Amino acid sequence: MERRSFLAALGAAPFGLTLRDVMAATPDPWAAGFAAARAQYPWLAGYQGVTADMPTRALKVEGTFPPALRGAFYRNGPARHEIGGVRYHHLFDGDGMIQRYDISEQGVTHRGVFVRTDKFVADTAAGRPLRATFGTANPDMDPVTSPDSINVANTSLVMHGDEMLALWEGGSATRVDPDSLRTLGVQTWRDDYKGMPFSAHPKVGPDGTLWNFGVSSAAGLLTVYCVGADGALKRVESVKVPDVAMVHDFAVTQRHLVFLLPPFVYDVERSRAGMSFLDSHIWRPELGMRVLVLDKDDVTRMRWLQLPAGFVFHLGNAWSSPDGQEIHLDYVRSDDATVVTTSLRELMRGQIRPSAGAHLTQLHLNLRTGRAEQFSTEHVAEFPKIDTRRTAQRHRALFMVAHTASSGGLQGHPRGRPPALHGFDTVMRFDTDSGQVQQYRFGHRTLVEEHVFVPASASAREGEGWLVGTVFDVDAGSTKLTAFDAQNVSAGPVAMASLNGVAPLGLHGLFRALKAV
Amino acid sequence: MTAVFSIPLVSRMSTALALMLAAAGASAATLTVVVEGAQGRQGAVRAAMFRDATGWLKPDAAIRADIAALDSVSGTSVTFVYPDLPAGRYALSVFHDANNDGKLGTNPAGIPVEPYGFSRDARGRFGPPAFDDAAIDVQGEQRVTIHLH
Numbered sequence: 001m002e003r004r005s006f007l008a009a010l011g012a013a014p015f016g017l018t019l020r021d022v023m024a025a026t027p028d029p030w031a032a033g034f035a036a037a038r039a040q041y042p043w044l045a046g047y048q049g050v051t052a053d054m055p056t057r058a059l060k061v062e063g064t065f066p067p068a069l070r071g072a073f074y075r076n077g078p079a080r081h082e083i084g085g086v087r088y089h090h091l092f093d094g095d096g097m098i099q100r101y102d103i104s105e106q107g108v109t110h111r112g113v114f115v116r117t118d119k120f121v122a123d124t125a126a127g128r129p130l131r132a133t134f135g136t137a138n139p140d141m142d143p144v145t146s147p148d149s150i151n152v153a154n155t156s157l158v159m160h161g162d163e164m165l166a167l168w169e170g171g172s173a174t175r176v177d178p179d180s181l182r183t184l185g186v187q188t189w190r191d192d193y194k195g196m197p198f199s200a201h202p203k204v205g206p207d208g209t210l211w212n213f214g215v216s217s218a219a220g221l222l223t224v225y226c227v228g229a230d231g232a233l234k235r236v237e238s239v240k241v242p243d244v245a246m247v248h249d250f251a252v253t254q255r256h257l258v259f260l261l262p263p264f265v266y267d268v269e270r271s272r273a274g275m276s277f278l279d280s281h282i283w284r285p286e287l288g289m290r291v292l293v294l295d296k297d298d299v300t301r302m303r304w305l306q307l308p309a310g311f312v313f314h315l316g317n318a319w320s321s322p323d324g325q326e327i328h329l330d331y332v333r334s335d336d337a338t339v340v341t342t343s344l345r346e347l348m349r350g351q352i353r354p355s356a357g358a359h360l361t362q363l364h365l366n367l368r369t370g371r372a373e374q375f376s377t378e379h380v381a382e383f384p385k386i387d388t389r390r391t392a393q394r395h396r397a398l399f400m401v402a403h404t405a406s407s408g409g410l411q412g413h414p415r416g417r418p419p420a421l422h423g424f425d426t427v428m429r430f431d432t433d434s435g436q437v438q439q440y441r442f443g444h445r446t447l448v449e450e451h452v453f454v455p456a457s458a459s460a461r462e463g464e465g466w467l468v469g470t471v472f473d474v475d476a477g478s479t480k481l482t483a484f485d486a487q488n489v490s491a492g493p494v495a496m497a498s499l500n501g502v503a504p505l506g507l508h509g510l511f512r513a514l515k516a517v
Numbered sequence: 518m519t520a521v522f523s524i525p526l527v528s529r530m531s532t533a534l535a536l537m538l539a540a541a542g543a544s545a546a547t548l549t550v551v552v553e554g555a556q557g558r559q560g561a562v563r564a565a566m567f568r569d570a571t572g573w574l575k576p577d578a579a580i581r582a583d584i585a586a587l588d589s590v591s592g593t594s595v596t597f598v599y600p601d602l603p604a605g606r607y608a609l610s611v612f613h614d615a616n617n618d619g620k621l622g623t624n625p626a627g628i629p630v631e632p633y634g635f636s637r638d639a640r641g642r643f644g645p646p647a648f649d650d651a652a653i654d655v656q657g658e659q660r661v662t663i664h665l666h
Contacts, residue, residue: 143642145666146628192622194630216626218643223625238625272643 030087030349037350043423043474046447046505047347049081049094054112054503063495065103065483066466068456071513073101073468073481074178075449076166077506078154080114081348084128090135090278091344095120096154096166098181099503101470101481104514108481108497112504113181115153115166115174134170135345137276144271147171147216148186148195155200156508160210161231163187167200169248170215170277178512189225189233196223196238200508201249201314205392209234211252211296213259217266217277220244222292224257224299237299241292246281246340251318251329252392257294258318258327258365262311263287264337278345283337285309291365291372293327305365305372311337313358316384316432319394327365330398330432332382333374334358357403358382360430377435380404381428383450383508387462396433397463399486401448402426404441423447423505427467427482429489438489445474447505453486454511463487466494468511472502479503546655548599552585552611554665555595556632560615561586562595562665567608570648574610584614608651609636611663632665 038044078094081087088094099112114120119131131150132141144150151171158165158173165173165187172195175184188194197214204210208229215222220242226235245261252258263284270280289312291305316330338355346353357380364373381400390397401424425448428439442448451469467484479502482493552562565579572578585595599607612621612633622630636653639646653661 143640145640191630193624195628196624196626219626221626268643274642 028082028086030089031082031085033349033351034087035350037352041350041352042477043445043447043472044347044350045474045477045502046472046479047081047091048502049079049504050097050112051080051082053114054097054099054110056109056111057499057501059101059108059110059481059497059499061108061495061497063483063493065108065495065497066456068454068513069103069466069468069483069495069511070105071103071511072178073103073452073470073509073511074157074164075099075470075506075509076115076154076157077504077508078152079112079504079506080120083123084126086129086138087348088129088133088136089276089345089348090133091347092154092278092340093133093135093152093348094154094504095123095152096168097504097506098157098166098176099506100181101497103481103497110479110481110499110503111181115176116183117151117153117174118148119150119152132276135276135278137274137279139274144277146195147197154507157510158202158204158210159510159512160202160204160227161229163231165198167198167202169199170197170217171195173198189227189236193223193236196236198225199248202227203250203252203391204388205252206389211257213247213250213257215241215244215247217244217246217280218268218271222247222259224294226296239294239300239302243284243287245290246337248313249315251315251331252296253318253320253324253327254392255296255320255324256318256327257296257299258315258329259292259294260307260312260315260331261290261292262337263289263309264311264340278340281337283341285336293365293367303367303370305367305370307363307372307374310335311339311358313340314382314384316360316398317386317391317395319390319392325367327363327367328394328432329363329365330384331361331363332358332384332400333361333376360384360398360400362432377430379428379430379437381430382424385450385452387453387455387465389455390462395462396431397453397486398430398432399451399453399467399489400428400430401450401469402428402439404428404439405444424449427451427469427484427489429463429486440484440489440492442471443473443475447472447474449505450507450509451482451484452509452511454513469509470503470506472505473498477502545601546604547658548602548607548653548655549658549660550597550599550609550611550636551660551662552595552597552634552665553593553662554632554634555587555593555613556615556665558587560613560617562611563614563619564597564609564611566599567610567648568606573608573648574645587613602655604656605654606652607636607655608639608648608653609663610645610651611635611665613665634663634665636661636663638664 079097080095153166153174164178173187202212210227289307293303295301318329381402451467455465566581635651639651
């Protein structure tokens, strides 16, 4: 339709309105789609998002939070999904909000503060999303000038060297005050590495050394960071990787860094043509899932191994034989990238398109023979966590959220009927040696978020401690902080604290113990 | 999420001028370029002027390459004056050479780490903007502002 007739059809022309005025008055189809679906599916309230910081509120506590959990549980996640009535097209797009649950003898409180990224500030001032995102590139948005121009710091958090960093896969870490949640600025590790990606799943080994990576897709670079326990950069180096893929997580052993590269490969021409970062990736199953093993002492020494095609977000932990040549690791594998290309996109306009569940998979790499073997478990799960004191060492306890209901969830719903829920209903402990499982399933209308492990004490055995995380109880319309005895997960939460209302569903969290006084 | 830039570096040293008075004749034009957004007083602002798309951002094709040391100017902006220009189309690239090494610093992915900008505040998509997007039609007395970002 030509502009003139478009305006005339809307009856705007006689009032001298501009096209933008008319567009502004036209409901955004994504926002409208979501609003309509939300009336039908109450669980979508977890993905509505908020537009302002959430003030401190007291929660209603049931049970007793153990003394080891006195401190704060933080969760980062996309929380502003709409600005000025324009809704983003992917769950991963929204501006990061750090939610903090303070746990003390006096009770539990919750607050949420948006990370003041450049993008957050610019979009807020404009009253609309000026800049593109991971999955949204509307024609009226500014061209992407650098990764940090669209950095939303919405994925995870790490505390290292007394600093809290809010992390995002494609850009710089953002420094945040862990007490006030105030944004302190962008972290630059070294002047010549300003603006390089520092992704969302750093690993901290037993000696306190932090390893992380970042993928610069258009440049085809994989950057590796080594940061001392004091927070000072020890090394940073970039290596060229052919057919660079979307890589969200990695694993470390005593000697190696292990990357799984799904055949979801970046094409810069698509970005130049104006497509979103997500839509600049192409599924190329002929590449298989490539396994890249780098030597910690010399990251230019690259070993490649091969797995069948598959997609992965998260790895559990890796450990190796004493000579370093045999590596074991856990990861959560799906057959393809539908979860990111379809499910988490369509969700944002209220279209429920569950993907086949991702399964906990155990992987064995033999660097002597170059063979990679994997065993897929039956567990449909995500957000694998360990007792982080075992990072890069042999572990047995793996904690996950899982989907275990037989119907009405991600899988198994009657054809043609949307599922009741989109997400996870279970907290699970998996023994990586025996395969034994302990699990607790919440009522079927509960969405379970990542739970992190907190040791009972510094000297506690592996897996002796607590799991802390959050759930969205859909029927109660309440977000709840939950704590489990990690050795008796099946017994259900030992304590719960309920918010009077819904907090935005997020991604990754961390627990920070109250400093001993 | 990454964009690759390869903004050519204007390192050719040339006549330094921060301010020049215009002396435009009837057939000539004067362009005044105000550059805003330098971060701090360290280093200099460098500006390169180009005449056409063929030579756009090629250091050797710059018809002017000028430098303004930040410690020599007062206030928050830097002004370049180009008198006696034949009327026509021109585009500029400017950057804040904070470390004074004569080139636009980039990180390993090719993203500038020093503030930079183009005439008409043009922005490229995964790279610098095209000449046409940055070009100004200069006639008579003209004043433009470029914001570094």
